[in-house]
Amino acid sequence: MQHPFQCIASVRLPGEATSYDYLVTACGPRLTVVDVAMGEIASRWSTERAASTTSNGDDDEQSERPKKKQKTSTAAPRASNIIKLIVSPDQTHIVTVTDDKLIRVFGVKTGGLLDELSQRCMPKRPCAIQILPDNATIICGDKFGDVYSLPLLPSDSPVVTEQASAGAAESEVSKKEKEAAFKPSATNLTVHTKRNRKALEAQMAQKDFTNKKEPLKFEHKLLLGHVSMLTDVLYATREVERKHRGYIITADRDEHVRISRGPPQSHIIEGYCMGHTHFVSKLCLIPGTDMLVSGGGDDDLYVWDWPTGKLRRKYEIFGAMLGLPYVGDTVMNDGSTQQAATVGDMSDHKVAVSGLCTAPFTNAKGQQETALLVTCERVPALFVIPVNRLQLVKKYEITQIDLDYPPLDITCIGDIVVISLDGRKDGQYRLTANKLVQPNADDKGHVMLKPDEDTEARLKCLVGSAEGVRADDKELDELFYSVANLRKRGGWVTPGEDVAAEDDPVDAEADPNGTEIVEMEDDATVRKA
Amino acid sequence: MAGPPNKRQKRDDKQEGQMPQKKFYRQRAHANPFSDHDLTYPETPEAMNWGDHYPSYVATVPAAVPKDDPVATEDGNDYGVPRMTKQVEVADIGCGFGGLLFALAPKMPETLILGLEIRTSVTEFVQEKAKALRVQHSPESVPGGYQNVSCIRANTMKFLPNFFAKAQLSKIFLCFPDPHFKARKHKARIVSTTLNSEYAFVVRPGGRVYTITDVEDLHRWMVEHFEAHPSFERVEGEELEGDEVLKVMTTETEEGKKVERNGGTKYVAVFTRLEDPPWP
Numbered sequence: 001m002q003h004p005f006q007c008i009a010s011v012r013l014p015g016e017a018t019s020y021d022y023l024v025t026a027c028g029p030r031l032t033v034v035d036v037a038m039g040e041i042a043s044r045w046s047t048e049r050a051a052s053t054t055s056n057g058d059d060d061e062q063s064e065r066p067k068k069k070q071k072t073s074t075a076a077p078r079a080s081n082i083i084k085l086i087v088s089p090d091q092t093h094i095v096t097v098t099d100d101k102l103i104r105v106f107g108v109k110t111g112g113l114l115d116e117l118s119q120r121c122m123p124k125r126p127c128a129i130q131i132l133p134d135n136a137t138i139i140c141g142d143k144f145g146d147v148y149s150l151p152l153l154p155s156d157s158p159v160v161t162e163q164a165s166a167g168a169a170e171s172e173v174s175k176k177e178k179e180a181a182f183k184p185s186a187t188n189l190t191v192h193t194k195r196n197r198k199a200l201e202a203q204m205a206q207k208d209f210t211n212k213k214e215p216l217k218f219e220h221k222l223l224l225g226h227v228s229m230l231t232d233v234l235y236a237t238r239e240v241e242r243k244h245r246g247y248i249i250t251a252d253r254d255e256h257v258r259i260s261r262g263p264p265q266s267h268i269i270e271g272y273c274m275g276h277t278h279f280v281s282k283l284c285l286i287p288g289t290d291m292l293v294s295g296g297g298d299d300d301l302y303v304w305d306w307p308t309g310k311l312r313r314k315y316e317i318f319g320a321m322l323g324l325p326y327v328g329d330t331v332m333n334d335g336s337t338q339q340a341a342t343v344g345d346m347s348d349h350k351v352a353v354s355g356l357c358t359a360p361f362t363n364a365k366g367q368q369e370t371a372l373l374v375t376c377e378r379v380p381a382l383f384v385i386p387v388n389r390l391q392l393v394k395k396y397e398i399t400q401i402d403l404d405y406p407p408l409d410i411t412c413i414g415d416i417v418v419i420s421l422d423g424r425k426d427g428q429y430r431l432t433a434n435k436l437v438q439p440n441a442d443d444k445g446h447v448m449l450k451p452d453e454d455t456e457a458r459l460k461c462l463v464g465s466a467e468g469v470r471a472d473d474k475e476l477d478e479l480f481y482s483v484a485n486l487r488k489r490g491g492w493v494t495p496g497e498d499v500a501a502e503d504d505p506v507d508a509e510a511d512p513n514g515t516e517i518v519e520m521e522d523d524a525t526v527r528k529a
Numbered sequence: 530m531a532g533p534p535n536k537r538q539k540r541d542d543k544q545e546g547q548m549p550q551k552k553f554y555r556q557r558a559h560a561n562p563f564s565d566h567d568l569t570y571p572e573t574p575e576a577m578n579w580g581d582h583y584p585s586y587v588a589t590v591p592a593a594v595p596k597d598d599p600v601a602t603e604d605g606n607d608y609g610v611p612r613m614t615k616q617v618e619v620a621d622i623g624c625g626f627g628g629l630l631f632a633l634a635p636k637m638p639e640t641l642i643l644g645l646e647i648r649t650s651v652t653e654f655v656q657e658k659a660k661a662l663r664v665q666h667s668p669e670s671v672p673g674g675y676q677n678v679s680c681i682r683a684n685t686m687k688f689l690p691n692f693f694a695k696a697q698l699s700k701i702f703l704c705f706p707d708p709h710f711k712a713r714k715h716k717a718r719i720v721s722t723t724l725n726s727e728y729a730f731v732v733r734p735g736g737r738v739y740t741i742t743d744v745e746d747l748h749r750w751m752v753e754h755f756e757a758h759p760s761f762e763r764v765e766g767e768e769l770e771g772d773e774v775l776k777v778m779t780t781e782t783e784e785g786k787k788v789e790r791n792g793g794t795k796y797v798a799v800f801t802r803l804e805d806p807p808w809p
Contacts, residue, residue: 144716146723186710189793190744225723227562227686227716245808254687255572260726261808267759268805269730272690274573 003028003471004405004430005420006479007085010413011094011108021413022112024087024094025420025431025462028469029079031096032462033112036413039458041465042112047098048079078470081479088131093117093152095138097126099479103140105152118154120218128233132246137263141233141250145226149263154218223266228254231296231486232283235262238290238307249292249306251280253486257294259306271309275302279486284356284372286387293372293390295353297487301374303390313393317374318351320383320398327378327406327422352377352483355407360415361386361436361447368415371436371447375407377483382407382419384436384447397445404428408480416452418459422480424471431459540653546664551626554654559707560647562686562717570683570691573608577692580611582679583641588612617641617693620731621702622685623719625783627655629704630678631662632781636773638673640699644680645692655680686719689727696733700774703740705784708747720751722758729760734804737764739778741797743788748796761800769799 007026011033012019021036029047034040084097094114096104101122107115124142131138131152141147191200232251237244246262247270255276261268278297285292285306292306299318304311355375361384363369372390374383384399405421405428412418416433423430433455438447540553571577580587588611619637621629624644633642646652659678668674683692706719715721720740728738738761740751755761769775779785779795788795 186708186744189788189791190708192787192791222722224726225721227724240808243808256690258690264809265806267726267729269726271695274691277572 001424001471002426003466003469004408004422004424006408007082008409008411008418008420009085009087009094010411011087012091013108013110023413023418024085026082026085027466028081030469031114032465033114034459034462035112036458039461041461043114045114084129086129086131088135089133090135095129095131097129099125101125123216127230130233130235132235139233139235139248141230143229145228145230147223147225147233147248147250149221149223151219223248223263224260226250226252228252231281234283234285236285249283251283251294253279255280273304273306273309275311281483281486282353282356284358286358291390293356295356295374297350297352299351315385317383320400321351321376321379324379324381327380354483355410357410359412359417359436361438363438364441373410377481378406380404380406386445386447389445399445399447401449416455424476432456433459546661548661549654549657551654554650556648556650562684568682568684570688574692574694576608576610578610579613583676585676586614586641588614615641616697617643618698619700620645620698623706624655624680626651627658627680628782629702629778632777633774634675634678635672636777638677640677642678645683645685646680647684649682652680652682686724689731693731695730698732699736701728701732701738702778704778704782705742708744720754722754725754725758729802732802734802736802738800739775741778741795743793743795745796748798752798755800760803762803764799764801775799
């Protein structure tokens with residue numbers, strides 16, 4: 001079993017004569033940087049180093065005493081997996097997010113060497129992260145619904161949490177809470193039932209209260225928040241009257257795509273792109289246009305004119321997905337291959353857009369154009385839509401390209417499209433490098449993927465680089481395939497199943513359904529009667 | 530325990546035009562705003578059928594225009610819902626049993642008022658009461674004839690933008706919201722730093738947000754959060770005099786009456802929605 005690359009990114013370092021291309025790959029807890037031109041591994045990094053703890057004490061004891069069966073600590077805590085990997089616009093830094101909520105910033109030096117600069121723990125697990133065009137700020141959205149901004153390079157001086165427009169009240173209020181000794185907010189007058197009054201008296205009698213919430217120890221700002229779980233965050237710019245305006249576009253599980261002003265006015269909502277009927281999981285801006293493409297659990301992709309919030313058109317994905325194999329989640333008893341079942345057969349298998357990005361392609365006339373690449377969770381295919389088709393209102397042309405395994409991530413090195421595949425058995429290749437070409441000038445919608453053997457040969461140095469990384473079907477599925485979980489199951493939300501449950505402040509004790517009818521005593525009428 | 534079946538039966542036994550009785554519509558007060566309640570909501574405000582709620586305000590085609598005239602037959606927009614002569618301007622978020630709604634309706638006969646409530650039975654009660662009141666009172670006897678008030682079941686914390694367009698509302702009422710005392714539940718409070726941006730989005734500049742509660746801690750929380758939000762400014766003293774709706778809010782809600790009976794204090798705060806600053 002080999003661990004596939006869950007994230008890949010390309011870095012282009014400027015050089016004197018040419019630029020140097022590097023492919024950064026994340027495989028479980030490991031980062032491996034490949035020098036594409038040379039076809040060699042340039043550097044490695046792993047979260048395992050940070051996690052491993054050797055108990056030196058044990059060794060000493062063993063040498064002194066006869067060998068006893070000592071209860072040593074079990075295997076070192078599981079190293080955290082890298083779930084997001086992004087590159088700064090000026091290609092000098094990369095940022096990783098690991099599943100233990102840590103954001104790490106690395107500097108990329110000549111030769112492709114990584115230099116770990118900082119490590120910051122966010123309050124909730126980030127689900128989307130981007131470095132702003134100023135190359136100095138990171139914005140990240142978390143599953144709780146909040147979007148924070150952090151400086152890319154944190155200053156060395158200790159915490160002075162800056163008060164942002166939206167965040168000001170939070171920190172002030174929490175400071176006051178800390179200072180005042182605990183006092184229940186309820187009083188005898190606001191509590192109306194007998195049982196609650198008793199509980200209040202018990203609270204008043206209690207003496208010791210600790211404020212568990214610790215403020216973040218590094219500079220950060222709360223920019224905006226949704227009540228629903230965020231799934232994607234993007235920063236967009238527009239030029240209006242020759243001035244640059246920044247916007248933050250956020251998508252959530254409750255079908256909203258919100259357009260807010262960028263920092264420092266991110267508390268102002270400019271508008272919404274309303275129309276989705278199922279969760280939104282991915283957003284993609286089409287460069288050079290005012291188009292925003294969003295996808296998620298709906299059968300179609302939605303193409304918006306985001307400054308006005310108007311829907312330009314829908315682009316169907318479900319039809320293109322029908323008839324394709326769907327790599328299921330059942331593992332046979334003998335531990336062999338995952339089952340493949342046709343999408344059409346199983347009513348469970350609906351669209352779950354897992355990736356939306358743009359890539360360059362060469363059209364039949366030799367010119368460079370852009371195409372939108374779409375991937376759906378667990379479906380071993382790539383859907384390509386040339387942007388010039390998206391711009392039209394009526395024409396529907398989509399190319400579906402079969403892949404050997406479901407794609408996990410896509411990045412572009414120049415005009416070479418590198419796709420990371422979920423090939424888990426030893427020997428299966430996990431990366432393919434291709435060029436997108438339009439073979440026929442008359443068939444504008446048809447784009448082909450032509451393997452670029454040269455690059456693939458150079459990436460072969462990564463074979464075997466996953467050795468030692470624990471890979472277990474169930475864990476890998478959990479790591480790669482979480483988008484489908486965003487779909488709501490109408491009505492009941494079982495605390496265990498719900499993805500938001502762990503971060504959800506309102507836990508199982510509150511009535512999850514909220515529609516239970518209970519005999520209520522109205523102390524004003526019933527008692528007197 | 531006398532279960533729901535009996536209650537449902539008694540609800541249905543009611544005559545048309547008779548007022549519904551609260552005791553058949555009671556429901557647990559605390560609903561989890563984060564869970565997916567099997568709610569229905571329009572995918573966009575333009576898709577909402579307001580005609581069901583305010584039948585008197587549906588834009589009708591004059592009788593003299595022939596039916597096959599292309600202009601005349603266009604009685605809906607792209608979503609096939611009827612066009613309205615007015616839009617909702619006043620929203621009571623968490624309207625409960627509708628005390629404020631029904632007291633306010635005759636005072637603002639030219640404005641459409643909407644109550645939003647997350648609990649199913651309570652919403653049904655308000656809807657039934659509105660129907661009964663419309664039957665009992667004509668627009669001659671009571672200004673507006675209660676035609677301008679209605680109630681929907683909605684989770685406003687999540688879906689406010691689904692119902693209202695930008696700057697649509699002139700007033701929002703937040704009466705006696707659930708205090709959610711525990712610190713970890715503070716995110717479920719109806720007023721929070723991040724949620725205030727949504728209120729600012731649906732309320733037009735110059736519009737007002739009215740809050741009232743009997744829990745002093747919650748009052749302080751709401752004041753702090755609204756004051757800290759750059760789109761709002763607290764309205765105090767002189768500017769509040771002459772605000773008719775303020776008096777109504779203080780005395781006419783069910784919860785407000787209960788607080789008075791128990792001898793509690795009511796804390797009121799009003800905020801105005803400021804204009805958005807220009808882009809930097």
